[in-house]
Amino acid sequence: MFRIIVYIAFILSVLSAAAYAGFTCAKPPSNNQYYLTDFCGSTSACGQVPSCSGTHYFTADAQRFGCSKYLNLCNSSKKCVKAQIYDSGPAMWVEQDAGRAIIDASPTICQLLSGHSSCGWSDKISITATLTSALDGRPLGPFNVTNEEYEDMLVTHEILLEQCEADGVCKVQE
Secondary structure (H helix, E strand, C coil), rough: HHHHHHHHHHHHHHHHHHHHHHHHCCCCCCCEEEEEEECCCCCCCCCCCCCCCCCCEEEEEEHHHHCCCCEEECCCEEEEEEECCCCCCCCCHHHHHHHHCCCEEEHHHHHHHCCCCCCCCCHEEEEEEEHHHHHHHHCCCCCCCCHHHHHHHHHHHHHHHEEEHHHCCCCCCC
């Protein structure tokens, strides 16, 4: 009887891991456009769990870009925030219901880019998300860009995305 229970528990854990992996969208949208949502969790797919109190700049989306990568998140006014990826998500069904890819971000990022204390996909807060480097000269946190700097960020994103796909260090799936 004990063996049967252990076997069933093993099968369920394998199925839940496979289901979780299959229920997050992995391919970044070609236009880099997302809806912004906020989250604060007690667990993290990437290990470290960031604090949700205070000023912290973190996102989910490890399934698209990889754990510990950096993103520049910008609103239409070119107000941006540099953040680090600490988790995966959101669930695929959330993006399907929203009709657009989603970036889950810290409450601090939601407030900086939208002026709201919380962000849900039904708020339709549009942002652009691009990969960046830890060594791009900007610390984590808010910044503004010119149109030229914004265009440079898009080029850098494409280069970094190609590199992480080629090196197998981001989780992009075809």
